[in-house]
Amino acid sequence: MLHFSSMELRIKKLHPDAKIPTYAHAGDAGFDLYAIETVTIPAGNRALVGTGIAMEIPDGYAGLAWDKSGLSNNHGLKTLGGVMDAGYRGEIKVGVVNLGERDYTIEAGHKIAQVVIQKVERAEIKEVAELSDTPRGHGGFGSTGK
Numbered sequence: 001m002l003h004f005s006s007m008e009l010r011i012k013k014l015h016p017d018a019k020i021p022t023y024a025h026a027g028d029a030g031f032d033l034y035a036i037e038t039v040t041i042p043a044g045n046r047a048l049v050g051t052g053i054a055m056e057i058p059d060g061y062a063g064l065a066w067d068k069s070g071l072s073n074n075h076g077l078k079t080l081g082g083v084m085d086a087g088y089r090g091e092i093k094v095g096v097v098n099l100g101e102r103d104y105t106i107e108a109g110h111k112i113a114q115v116v117i118q119k120v121e122r123a124e125i126k127e128v129a130e131l132s133d134t135p136r137g138h139g140g141f142g143s144t145g146k
Helices: 069-075
Strands: 010-013 031-034 039-041 046-050 053-056 061-066 077-080 083-085 093-098 104-106 111-119
Touching (some): 039 093, 093 111
Antiparallel strands (some): 010 053, 031 111, 039 104, 046 093, 061 083, 061 111, 077 093
């Protein structure tokens, strides 16, 4: 049996044709965002796609935008820079890059991304002269092999 904590996520339509986000299936982690406009993204280019909605994400949480797997795997569309802060009240827009070989048109009303609402911790940032040692150390960018 699935158990999810529940919270209220307030959505405001900024445009009468905007679609309210939806979860496609019970148990899905992310809800779908819908385009408010038709946008053609040439191969190798990017676009900012509006949704026509604003959200009121509760304090202590953030919205994280992720790819729709079908758009990503079938057409090469990837989302860009997808953090929605709790204090933001403007239109939700999704940066999309077309890594495919053909131009792609996102139609108004179509799904463009999915959002996961996640609890966030606020770090106390402290400058130090040295960091603690670990077995990994400075190893990164392929240092663990294939």
